[in-house]
Amino acid sequence: MFALAHLSDPHLAGWSVDRPAALANKRITGWLSWRLNRHKIHLARVLDLMQADMAEQPIDHVAVTGDLVNISLPQEFEGAARWLRTLGPADKVTVIPGNHDAYVAVENDEGLGRWRDYMTDLAWERGEGTPPADSFPFVRRIGPLALIGLSSALPTAPFFASGTLGSAQLSALRDILAQLGSEGAFRVVLIHHPPLYGKGHRRKALTDAHAFGEVVRAAGAELVLHGHMHTASLGHIGDTPVIGVPSASALRWHHKDASAYNVYRIARADGGWRLTVEIRGLTNTEDRFAPSGSYELTIPAARH
Ligand SMILES: [Fe+2]
Numbered sequence: 001m002f003a004l005a006h007l008s009d010p011h012l013a014g015w016s017v018d019r020p021a022a023l024a025n026k027r028i029t030g031w032l033s034w035r036l037n038r039h040k041i042h043l044a045r046v047l048d049l050m051q052a053d054m055a056e057q058p059i060d061h062v063a064v065t066g067d068l069v070n071i072s073l074p075q076e077f078e079g080a081a082r083w084l085r086t087l088g089p090a091d092k093v094t095v096i097p098g099n100h101d102a103y104v105a106v107e108n109d110e111g112l113g114r115w116r117d118y119m120t121d122l123a124w125e126r127g128e129g130t131p132p133a134d135s136f137p138f139v140r141r142i143g144p145l146a147l148i149g150l151s152s153a154l155p156t157a158p159f160f161a162s163g164t165l166g167s168a169q170l171s172a173l174r175d176i177l178a179q180l181g182s183e184g185a186f187r188v189v190l191i192h193h194p195p196l197y198g199k200g201h202r203r204k205a206l207t208d209a210h211a212f213g214e215v216v217r218a219a220g221a222e223l224v225l226h227g228h229m230h231t232a233s234l235g236h237i238g239d240t241p242v243i244g245v246p247s248a249s250a251l252r253w254h255h256k257d258a259s260a261y262n263v264y265r266i267a268r269a270d271g272g273w274r275l276t277v278e279i280r281g282l283t284n285t286e287d288r289f290a291p292s293g294s295y296e297l298t299i300p301a302a303r304h
């Protein structure tokens with residue numbers, strides 16, 4: 001039995017704009033949205049409660065599916081690196097970027113590079129040498145799992161929150177999934193944008209969701225995890241469950257769910273896998289996390 005926790009979209013609070021020039025681009029729209037609404041919804045207090053609850057659970061590894069920051073300020077990347085260390089060491093926590101982590105183009109050393117250890121293959125698999133910057137997909141073998149990290153995050157025009165994997169990443173993904181399937185791994189694909197075709201408004205969607213679906217159908221995957229929608233969801237691509245979680249820091253707001261995270265318990269069963277999903281969410285009293293649902297899925301063994 002392996003326990004993988006999944007949280008997403010923490011949109012870390014506690015940042016400010018010290019240099020107005022930093023807003024002289026798309027960041028201005030994100031800053032306005034934060035000042036108007038988001039600062040009331042995404043609370044450090046909620047995230048702290050989640051982490052306190054996680055610390056009580058038997059969890060082997062944590063996956064974070066993007067949107068750690070808000071408008072991609074260098075100080076936000078630094079703050080998020082500090083936050084990641086409170087979540088766990090890099091060999092216990094795996095991160096992929098979301099669209100807010102690529103809100104505008106930022107130098108790697110000042111941006112995503114600060115989370116590099118959490119967003120790359122594990123050093124013991126790589127051998128010597130420094131991890132490559134911005135290299136996706138990356139693969140981490142942990143127990144029976146293979147975590148495959150993708151990046152659908154790239155800077156877009158103002159008011160756009162869409163994502164794209166691109167043909168190079170998709171074709172590498174196809175090879176990786178096929179190889180890991182033949183090795184019998186439980187393949188968990190991490191992607192920020194919901195990869196279900198037609199899901200989400202065009203401004204927020206994964207532009208190559210259809211191609212992604214074809215790769216997953218052809219090469220196989222046991223589980224796909226995503227964020228971005230700030231709601232809890234379960235869908236399928238063929239036999240593969242596709243699961244989304246709400247924002248880790250959020251209070252309930254309009255059609256968005258209050259904060260919750262999932263714990264996936266993965267065990268071999270009848271030649272395939274049994275996946276138990278426990279949802280742990282912020283209670284209505286907003287002062288603690290508690291179980292808020294669970295379900296079980298049977299996943300057939302890889303075809304090869
Ligand atoms: Fe988000």
Ligand SMILES: [Fe+2]
Pocket residue numbers: 067098099100161192227228229
């Ligand atoms: Fe997002």
